[in-house]
Amino acid sequence: MNIILFGPPGAGKGTQAKKLVAERGWVQLSTGDMLRAAKEAGTELGRRVAAIMDRGDLVSDEIVIELIEERLPDAERAGGAIFDGFPRTVAQAEALDALLKGRGAEIDRVVRLVVDQDELVRRMAKRAEEEGRADDTVEAFKVRLKNYNDQTAALIPYYKAQGKLADVDGMGTVDEVAASIASALDAD
Ligand SMILES: Nc1ncnc2c1ncn2[C@@H]1O[C@H](COP(=O)(O)OP(=O)(O)OP(=O)(O)O)[C@@H](O)[C@H]1O
Numbered sequence: 001m002n003i004i005l006f007g008p009p010g011a012g013k014g015t016q017a018k019k020l021v022a023e024r025g026w027v028q029l030s031t032g033d034m035l036r037a038a039k040e041a042g043t044e045l046g047r048r049v050a051a052i053m054d055r056g057d058l059v060s061d062e063i064v065i066e067l068i069e070e071r072l073p074d075a076e077r078a079g080g081a082i083f084d085g086f087p088r089t090v091a092q093a094e095a096l097d098a099l100l101k102g103r104g105a106e107i108d109r110v111v112r113l114v115v116d117q118d119e120l121v122r123r124m125a126k127r128a129e130e131e132g133r134a135d136d137t138v139e140a141f142k143v144r145l146k147n148y149n150d151q152t153a154a155l156i157p158y159y160k161a162q163g164k165l166a167d168v169d170g171m172g173t174v175d176e177v178a179a180s181i182a183s184a185l186d187a188d
């Protein structure tokens with residue numbers, strides 16, 4: 001099973017991905033987490049992407065595609081991949097389709113968490129207090145939202161055309177959203 005948790009910054013993708021890992025044993029493939037780990041470890045990659053991430057911009061397609069490709073075997077062994085924060089551009093989505101096809105697999109479902117903008121701002125402010133992420137400032141959040149609207153939202157028609165998109169109300173509690181995701185995944 002290969003699923004994408006899709007939605008704007010702060011919609012709850014990471015939160016729900018972790019619940020699916022705990023409940024279904026699948027592997028979370030979060031490019032944001034991978035890049036933050038590289039940044040915190042001070043690797044060459046981390047140093048290259050730090051400023052881009054801190055201001056809320058997207059790093060290059062090549063970097064994130066390579067990170068994902070490296071982790072696909074882990075997900076295969078676990079029987080499922082939860083793509084979180086990837087793909088974010090049409091080029092990334094096309095690359096993912098090609099990578100999976102080369103391994104005899106495909107994306108099974110794209111779960112889009114629908115959350116209104118005021119709630120995104122509230123969640124981002126709460127996360128800023130709890131986690132202190134460098135890109136949870138008001139300025140960086142604006143850039144991330146703009147990048148989502150300008151580049152990532154184009155994936156909605158992309159996956160709709162493939163018949164894979166399932167919209168889920170992301171405005172409820174974490175458990176309510178998880179139940180809606182489970183229904184979307186377990187539907188035929
Ligand atoms: N259903 C929910 N109700 C209230 N708060 C939530 C809900 N889901 C997640 N949150 C909180 O909102 C914040 C953002 O959630 P999360 O990090 O999962 O979002 P995300 O979509 O992965 O964001 P990003 O794309 O910016 O990494 C976190 O502080 C999280 O605890």
Ligand SMILES: Nc1ncnc2c1ncn2[C@@H]1O[C@H](COP(=O)(O)O)[C@@H](O)[C@H]1O
Binds near residue numbers: 009056057059086
């Ligand atoms: N798929 C991605 N394409 C480009 N840049 C990405 C991608 N995933 C993560 N990034 C960078 O990391 C931060 C944080 O990502 P989150 O998914 O919000 O944790 C993002 O703003 C990009 O700079």
